[in-house]
Amino acid sequence: MTAAKSTEKVTGLANSGNPASSSNEDTNLYHQAIFDNSPDAIIFGLPDGSILSVNAAACRMFGRSAEEMCAVGRGAIIDFDDPRSREAFGEREQPGSFHGEITLLHQDGTRFEGEITYILFKDSNGRIRSSMIVRDVSESKKVADSLRWSEEKFSKAFEYNQAMMTITRLRCNTLLDINREFRKNLGYEREEFRGRSVEELPHWGDLNDRQKMLQHINEYGYISNYEVSFRKKSGEIGYALLAASIFELAQEKHLLCSAIDITESKKATEELRSSQEIFDKAFNTNPHAMFIVSMNKGTILEVNDTFLELNACPREELIGQNIFDTGFWIQPHARHRYIERIKREGVVRNFEARFRLHTGKIFTVLLSGVAIPWKNEPCVLSIANDITQLRRYQQEMARLDRLNMIGEMSASIAHEIRNPMSTVKGFLQLLKGQDRYAEDSEYMQLMIEELDRANDIITEFLSLAKNKPVDKKPENLNERIKALWPLLQSDATKRDMYIKLELGNIPDIMIDKDEIRQLILNLVRNGLEAMSAKGRLTIKTYENRNGVTMAIHDQGPGMSTETQEKIGTPFFTTKPDGTGLGLAVCYSIAQRHNATIKVQTGSRGTVFKVIFPLMQPG
Numbered sequence: 001m002t003a004a005k006s007t008e009k010v011t012g013l014a015n016s017g018n019p020a021s022s023s024n025e026d027t028n029l030y031h032q033a034i035f036d037n038s039p040d041a042i043i044f045g046l047p048d049g050s051i052l053s054v055n056a057a058a059c060r061m062f063g064r065s066a067e068e069m070c071a072v073g074r075g076a077i078i079d080f081d082d083p084r085s086r087e088a089f090g091e092r093e094q095p096g097s098f099h100g101e102i103t104l105l106h107q108d109g110t111r112f113e114g115e116i117t118y119i120l121f122k123d124s125n126g127r128i129r130s131s132m133i134v135r136d137v138s139e140s141k142k143v144a145d146s147l148r149w150s151e152e153k154f155s156k157a158f159e160y161n162q163a164m165m166t167i168t169r170l171r172c173n174t175l176l177d178i179n180r181e182f183r184k185n186l187g188y189e190r191e192e193f194r195g196r197s198v199e200e201l202p203h204w205g206d207l208n209d210r211q212k213m214l215q216h217i218n219e220y221g222y223i224s225n226y227e228v229s230f231r232k233k234s235g236e237i238g239y240a241l242l243a244a245s246i247f248e249l250a251q252e253k254h255l256l257c258s259a260i261d262i263t264e265s266k267k268a269t270e271e272l273r274s275s276q277e278i279f280d281k282a283f284n285t286n287p288h289a290m291f292i293v294s295m296n297k298g299t300i301l302e303v304n305d306t307f308l309e310l311n312a313c314p315r316e317e318l319i320g321q322n323i324f325d326t327g328f329w330i331q332p333h334a335r336h337r338y339i340e341r342i343k344r345e346g347v348v349r350n351f352e353a354r355f356r357l358h359t360g361k362i363f364t365v366l367l368s369g370v371a372i373p374w375k376n377e378p379c380v381l382s383i384a385n386d387i388t389q390l391r392r393y394q395q396e397m398a399r400l401d402r403l404n405m406i407g408e409m410s411a412s413i414a415h416e417i418r419n420p421m422s423t424v425k426g427f428l429q430l431l432k433g434q435d436r437y438a439e440d441s442e443y444m445q446l447m448i449e450e451l452d453r454a455n456d457i458i459t460e461f462l463s464l465a466k467n468k469p470v471d472k473k474p475e476n477l478n479e480r481i482k483a484l485w486p487l488l489q490s491d492a493t494k495r496d497m498y499i500k501l502e503l504g505n506i507p508d509i510m511i512d513k514d515e516i517r518q519l520i521l522n523l524v525r526n527g528l529e530a531m532s533a534k535g536r537l538t539i540k541t542y543e544n545r546n547g548v549t550m551a552i553h554d555q556g557p558g559m560s561t562e563t564q565e566k567i568g569t570p571f572f573t574t575k576p577d578g579t580g581l582g583l584a585v586c587y588s589i590a591q592r593h594n595a596t597i598k599v600q601t602g603s604r605g606t607v608f609k610v611i612f613p614l615m616q617p618g
């Protein structure tokens with residue numbers, strides 16, 4: 001209808017090429033229907049570019065009415081800047097045809113791609129006419145382009161992906177492709193895999209993993225973060241985190257797998273875990289007390305089993321407490337110095353400190369500390385080496401050294417002093433008996449007593465000598481105590497005190513009677529002197545695997561730490577009229593008997609234990 005006036009010519013022309021038509025009338029009708037309804041634009045014209053008639057599709061395609069098209073001619077609908085257009089229409093004068101793609105112009109100025117069939121032919125009158133059939137291919141071209149583009153994108157994303165990737169056709173389990181990362185990491189060539197069945201390929205560390213993966217995918221449609229093992233061409237086993245899903249390609253189900261190699265990080269995690277385990281073991285089984293405390297706040301973050309044993313308190317009570325609140329550090333400024341040194345030098349070794357733990361027991365420790373990060377905080381890991389015993393031995397040694405020195409000195413001078421003293425005493429006794437001194441006999445008696453006291457001190461002093469001869473014989477300690485009992489008892493009664501005996505069943509030991517008597521007297525006297533009226537002193541004997549023990553327990557006020565450190569040093573006394581020799585003599589006697597003296601003291605009393613070795617059988 002758009003090109004009504006040229007229809008006749010057109011149909012006439014068309015008919016000439018189609019002798020198989022049933023009748024001219026019918027053919028004309030067919031041609032008209034095709035012309036009107038064709039989705040392609042049909043344009044009839046002359047070789048010079050003028051347009052004689054167009055169909056409805058042409059009008060839609062170029063955005064012009066039929067009249068407009070006829071008025072503007074071919075030049076307005078074809079972009080002759082496109083060399084293909086120039087080639088299509090060129091200088092064509094004679095019948096012939098061109099088929100190809102050219103650029104066309106819409107009325108609004110936009111360009112689009114069209115596939116044209118351009119034919120020059122002679123009409124029934126022998127005049128050259130042109131017909132042009134145009135198909136707009138810009139949309140299908142766009143689709144094709146984007147398809148190619150997405151295919152390219154996919155294959156690039158596949159090939160150059162950082163993850164190892166495979167595509168498998170599920171129907172036959174055939175591996176279609178492996179990407180660069182896969183080939184690089186596993187050491188295979190593409191040709192070794194392509195087209196082969198997954199079951200016969202060696203790259204799965206465990207084919208059961210694949211089976212489980214497929215089950216999961218069947219159920220959920222995909223899988224991610226699935227840890228699998230894989231086998232390299234070298235035979236080496238690695239680990240990967242796998243993600244996979246099914247997609248349709250050419251109406252077939254395919255499996256796309258991508259996997260990230262986690263072998264290194266797994267190894268690192270395992271190493272970390274094993275070093276953590278080693279640390280935990282070393283920490284908890286260490287025979288030294290260990291603890292981790294935050295450097296700045298002083299919060300206790302971790303303590304080991306040895307620490308807990310020493311402290312006798314459950315872990316929960318300790319963790320999270322502030323170390324200053326626990327009172328562990330007897331001298332808080334020492335902790336300050338310790339921490340400052342660690343901050344400065346990173347590590348401190350053998351820092352001597354004194355700790356008081358929950359039990360009240362005081363420890364001398366050598367601390368070694370190192371700065372460590374712990375739970376995102378700067379902390380100090382400390383190891384405490386308990387040297388309480390060592391220090392005690394050292395004190396003991398020093399005490400014995402002093403004893404020995406004094407003992408030796410006393411041995412050499414005692415004789416020299418005693419001789420003149422006994423001369424003076426002798427004369428005093430002589431003179432005291434004479435009438436002319438009767439008035440002063442009282443003073444003389446006092447002088448004699450003082451001389452006796454001096455003599456007693458010298459005797460005691462002499463007993464400090466290390467190499468003083470002793471006469472040791474097997475005897476029962478209980479007998480010695482019983483023999484002394486009346487004397488001790490009267491001593492106690494005088495002070496309104498009471499002595500209790502708890503003598504156990506003990507074997508004989510090697511003792512020097514006189515010395516043991518002295519030892520018991522000195523210890524019992526000290527105990528009585530420490531107590532107030534009504535006090536009770538207990539003397540106990542018993543045997544255990546350490547030997548035979550005599551324990552003298554008083555109910556006195558105990559000793560200060562300072563006193564504890566000094567006892568046994570000759571002339572150390574806290575009493576106004578004490579000599580400070582009693583314990584020195586006791587230590588000396590114990591030493592000659594290979595016995596040890598242990599002291600336990602507190603506000604409720606003091607126990608002196610003398611532990612004698614058992615006699616060797618035979």
Ligand code: ADP
Nearest residue numbers: 526527530573574575578579580581582583606
């Ligand atoms: P002295 O008895 O002459 O003072 P010692 O050597 O016997 O000399 O004792 C030394 C010091 O040890 C005493 O002065 C006292 O301070 C202390 N001491 C000894 N035994 C006890 C005890 N059982 N209780 C309290 N303190 C004691």
Ligand code: MG
Nearest residue numbers: 522526582583
């Ligand atoms: Mg004494």
